[in-house]
Amino acid sequence: MEYTLAIDNTPDAVEGGTGILLLHPSTGETDRLDTDFLSTDTDAMLVISTRTTAREVKQKLEYYEVDEDSATILDTLSVERGYTRRQSENVRYASAPDDLEGIVAETETFLQDHDGKLRVSFDSLTELIYYADEDQAKEAVEDILELLAEYDAVGMFHLAEGVHDDETVDEFRALFDGVVELGEDGTVTSEF
Numbered sequence: 001m002e003y004t005l006a007i008d009n010t011p012d013a014v015e016g017g018t019g020i021l022l023l024h025p026s027t028g029e030t031d032r033l034d035t036d037f038l039s040t041d042t043d044a045m046l047v048i049s050t051r052t053t054a055r056e057v058k059q060k061l062e063y064y065e066v067d068e069d070s071a072t073i074l075d076t077l078s079v080e081r082g083y084t085r086r087q088s089e090n091v092r093y094a095s096a097p098d099d100l101e102g103i104v105a106e107t108e109t110f111l112q113d114h115d116g117k118l119r120v121s122f123d124s125l126t127e128l129i130y131y132a133d134e135d136q137a138k139e140a141v142e143d144i145l146e147l148l149a150e151y152d153a154v155g156m157f158h159l160a161e162g163v164h165d166d167e168t169v170d171e172f173r174a175l176f177d178g179v180v181e182l183g184e185d186g187t188v189t190s191e192f
Contacts, residue, residue, distance in 0.1 A: 016152030043116030
């Protein structure tokens with residue numbers, strides 16, 4: 001299955017099973033790229049958030065006019081922070097940003113339960129590494145990339161470049177089929 005990519009300076013389309021790393025400055029405005037990725041050529045999407053709560057993700061989707069009805073949000077922050085949470089069809093919860101088993105299991109459930117063109121956005125690996133350790137985070141990413149391949153889905157994973165040393169960035173870069181880089185000035189380059 002082919003998926004259209006509506007991001008500047010990237011291939012027009014990628015095959016199902018493709019994992020994309022979005023490298024960005026720590027202050028980079030990634031919402032536009034993320035929502036462009038999610039809203040094009042998609043039947044259902046999973047937004048895994050280790051950085052913001054489900055409410056904030058909903059506001060982002062609304063602001064960028066992404067079809068919220070086709071979105072499932074996996075909120076990993078609210079439980080740990082003690083916020084009120086109501087699990088629903090479109091909002092799922094993991095117990096904490098380092099609940100790697102829970103995140104992988106919810107990703108698999110989403111992919112099993114939906115048909116058609118499926119996209120996964122993971123915002124952000126930087127937070128995941130911060131809460132879990134680097135090796136565990138890498139394992140979880142590898143598990144999710146395997147699921148994308150198994151279910152013919154595509155995924156985009158955010159990583160703030162300046163926060164990590166070059167070795168860490170290179171290790172994560174090596175896991176992905178494509179890398180999209182957002183520059184400080186907003187320019188986009190990619191390598192697939």
